[in-house]
Amino acid sequence: MDGDLASLIPLAVLLPVLGAGFGFAFYRQQTTQRAVTLGTLTLTVVLEIVLLADVWQGGAQAVHLAGWPAPFGIAMVIDRFSALMLVVSSIITLAVLLYAVGQGAAAEERRDDGPVSIFYPTYLILVAGVSNAFLAGDLFNLYVGFEIFLTASYVLLTLGGGEARIRAGVTYVVVSIVSSLLFLITIGVIYAATGTVNLADLALALGELDRGMQLLLHVMLLVGFGIKAAVFPLAFWLPDSYPTAPAPVTAVFAGLLTKVGIYSIIRTETLLFPGERLNTALMIVALLTMLVGILGALAQSDVKRMLSFTLTSHIGYLVFGLSLLSITGMSATIYYVAHHITIQTTLFLVTGLIERRSGTSAVDRLGGLAKISPVLAVLFFLPAMNLAGIPPFSGFIGKLGMIQGGVAENTAIAWTLVVGSVVTSLLTLLALARIWARAFWRRAEDADDPDPLLMSKTLAHARAANKRLLPTSMTVPTALLVGLSLAFTVFAGPLLSFSRAAAQDMYERTPYLEAVLGEERVDGVRAELRELAAQVDGLETGDGGAEEHAPVHTSVEPRDAEQLESDDAADGHADDAASGAGDGAGDGAGSGAGDDAGDEAGGESR
Amino acid sequence: MTINLTLLVLMGALFAVGVHLLLERSLTRVLLGIILISNGVNLLMLQTAGRAGLAPIVRGDAGFEDMLDPLPQALVLTAIVISFALTSLMLALIYRSWALARQDEVADDEEDRRVAAQPVHDPEEDSDVPAETSEFSEADPADPHQARQRGRLLNPQAGRDATAGGAVEDQLRRGLHEPDDDAGARGRAAEPDAGSADGSSDGPPRRGRRR
Structure with missing residues (x-):
């Protein structure tokens, strides 16, 4: 652990805020403003990558602001999970910013879409708020982080102040304010019950409350975060409000804002209220989120709205993974969050490009795009297949991990969810294939009232229009994001082992608590913590987890060398054949990743 | 407390x-x-x-309890x-x-209303399934619909060539059955609202023929 590096943590929030200040000061000079914003975000990305590299090796670290020790002062904590979220989110925001810059430079003639002078600073404030939420070490600071990025999002959503945006914006603002008030009430009640708002301190104090009180606080927190994360019964604000905003804004909202809610739910489930009290309820909610969301998507005829519905639907996967109470499930969730942020952002950016190229995002009016612009087709196709979870892509790897976790759980509800998640995945494929078949494959003349933009006389005309409508300054950032999403597939092994270590940290809880409260304080309750952590499937076993707890063997579950050896030693060569078959038939990425994860986890526990 | x-x-x-x-x-x-x-x-x-x-300022005698x-x-x-x-x-x-x-x-969400108002089944997805007709079914010469179906069975080019039957049929089609019959049988297009199919009476069937 490097103490010097850890003290840089607050900069992840401070840099964007300072950049925003300068941005507002230079509101007349667009060029300066743009340079300041780009510079700030690049610096933030570099800083966060350094922090991630530090945390990757060292584990959780905390900074006590102004030197006040933990339960009294404000702590900012970075552990493996929050570091990963920070890096992914800031890379995404940087790419979307590049896209917005390209759009602003290219789209002077289109009134509504060019960023106005408040866009860049507000965007930076959004980034600061998201970073603050990821780094917050106490509940109230988490609330403040939420408020910062929500307020910025209100401004961004109603950018330009057109009628449609105001209409959608008002609903969004009211729903968000109500959810924030609920969260604030919860904070008040939690403080009344325990006398602290520090997350680490709460983790110890909440366990001592009586069970009814714990349940009440737990449910209140989940409801507050659930609205933000757009979990099923609380998700209906999302598809109404997101699609009206400009493409870059929708993209960054879709990628980040709901995931901050998921992040908070994961923290609640692992740090504050570990154990399986609400897991069945969460699983039912997850199933409904998946199914209702994807059925909603199938009914839509607008690409943006369809994507918004798939967004809420796939939140269900995340809830499924985190409610499994197993290392396998949680590490898949962490991986899937990172994947989903990237994919959803990319798809919304591509939709922005589609809208620019063809003048509309209504599926019925689109056609012939594959012929007109093959680049656009590739940019849409890759993330779309990725979202649907077609095998080589990261969406498949993440879903597979969750399904493995569900199979290992081996209860009726878990099996229902496994089936439900497969069905949802297929329906997602159907929804996306519909967009693909209509917008890209059919001829433009077959579309219903196609825009004149699609009806060029010759292919040469169409390609010439491409240059004007799809400038490289917008396609390159999109392509970068597509590249990043493919990187999740290519580097699935190291990433999964990293998220496995992160999941291990979170369920173990001691790394986080030691970083915030100091080792002496944690030593007193270590036995208790270990007892709670023992409920978690696959924790600290160092064998890759799944085998011991998975009564059902699949050909893709992770197996690692140590486990095989111990198996061999224990029961002769009884299951040689089975394990050999497993290794042979196993999916390359899946079992390879599992092996890495097992090794990593083993190294951690020793 | x-x-x-x-x-x-x-x-x-x-x-x-x-x-x-x-x-x-x-x-x-x-x-x-x-x-x-x-x-x-x-x-x-x-x-x-x-x-x-009391205000939480540590002064000589005030205890924390106060x-x-x-x-x-x-x-x-x-x-x-x-x-x-x-x-x-x-x-x-x-x-x-x-x-x-x-x-x-x-305000209500307009897109929501539009989605809610669209027909339950999507015409395009059910298209290209030809209307189930049988040579053994009872023919009613007075029914122009059946006459047309027969004409098509006998002469697949009906409606495209200017044969006598085809011409009559064409007229029948234009006059009586354009919007819901032919568009329904062959060239069902993406329109979720029947209104636009009515308005552009030539659009969908032409496309159907070209396929």
Whole structure:
């Protein structure tokens, strides 16, 4: 652990805020403003990558602001999970910013879409708020982080102040304010019950409350975060409000804002209220989120709205993974969050490009795009297949991990969810294939009232229009994001082992608590913590987890060398054949990743 | 913990009235509801400090028991600032909504209504399944629909060539069955609303023929 590096943590929030200040000061000079914003975000990305590299090796670290020790002062904590979220989110925001810059430079003639002078600073404030939420070490600071990025999002959503945006914006603002008030009430009640708002301190104090009180606080927190994360019964604000905003804004909202809610739910489930009290309820909610969301998507005829519905639907996967109470499930969730942020952002950016190229995002009016612009087709196709979870892509790897976790759980509800998640995945494929078949494959003349933009006389005309409508300054950032999403597939092994270590940290809880409260304080309750952590499937076993707890063997579950050896030693060569078959038939990425994860986890526990 | 009953009752009243207003359709009332609820939350936070006490400044003789917990006040201060900012933002939004649409109400989502109004089945997905006809079914010469179907079975080119039957059939089609029959049987297009199919009577069948 490097103490010097850890003290840089607050900069992840401070840099964007300072950049925003300068941005507002230079509101007349667009060029300066743009340079300041780009510079700030690049610096933030570099800083966060350094922090991630530090945390990757060292584990959780905390900074006590102004030197006040933990339960009294404000702590900012970075552990493996929050570091990963920070890096992914800031890379995404940087790419979307590049896209917005390209759009602003290219789209002077289109009134509504060019960023106005408040866009860049507000965007930076959004980034600061998201970073603050990821780094917050106490509940109230988490609330403040939420408020910062929500307020910025209100401004961004109603950018330009057109009628449609105001209409959608008002609903969004009211729903968000109500959810924030609920969260604030919860904070008040939690403080009344325990006398602290520090997350680490709460983790110890909440366990001592009586069970009814714990349940009440737990449910209140989940409801507050659930609205933000757009979990099923609380998700209906999302598809109404997101699609009206400009493409870059929708993209960054879709990628980040709901995931901050998921992040908070994961923290609640692992740090504050570990154990399986609400897991069945969460699983039912997850199933409904998946199914209702994807059925909603199938009914839509607008690409943006369809994507918004798939967004809420796939939140269900995340809830499924985190409610499994197993290392396998949680590490898949962490991986899937990172994947989903990237994919959803990319798809919304591509939709922005589609809208620019063809003048509309209504599926019925689109056609012939594959012929007109093959680049656009590739940019849409890759993330779309990725979202649907077609095998080589990261969406498949993440879903597979969750399904493995569900199979290992081996209860009726878990099996229902496994089936439900497969069905949802297929329906997602159907929804996306519909967009693909209509917008890209059919001829433009077959579309219903196609825009004149699609009806060029010759292919040469169409390609010439491409240059004007799809400038490289917008396609390159999109392509970068597509590249990043493919990187999740290519580097699935190291990433999964990293998220496995992160999941291990979170369920173990001691790394986080030691970083915030100091080792002496944690030593007193270590036995208790270990007892709670023992409920978690696959924790600290160092064998890759799944085998011991998975009564059902699949050909893709992770197996690692140590486990095989111990198996061999224990029961002769009884299951040689089975394990050999497993290794042979196993999916390359899946079992390879599992092996890495097992090794990593083993190294951690020793 | 000791709780001030007056504050507690006041908090409850604020929450009750606030929730009632929040459920109204008028945006101004919604805003008023939000203001009341956020004040109720502030009272709640304030009460978590317990009984009123001395300022928490360490001076000679005052014991910790007599002091007030200062943290809730710090939290309330932040919450007040945030709710103030959000209230003004909401006011600006409501004013803008009023200026643009002369509307002080939560509006319906147009796209939602459109999706809800579209027919239950999607014509395009059911297309290309030819109408089930059988040579053995009872023919009713008076029924132009069946006559046409027979004509098509005998002469697949019907409607394309200017044969006698084809011409008659063409006329029949244009006159009687254009919108729902032919478009339904062959060239069903993406229109979810039948209105536009009616309007462009030549569009869908032509496309059907070209396939």
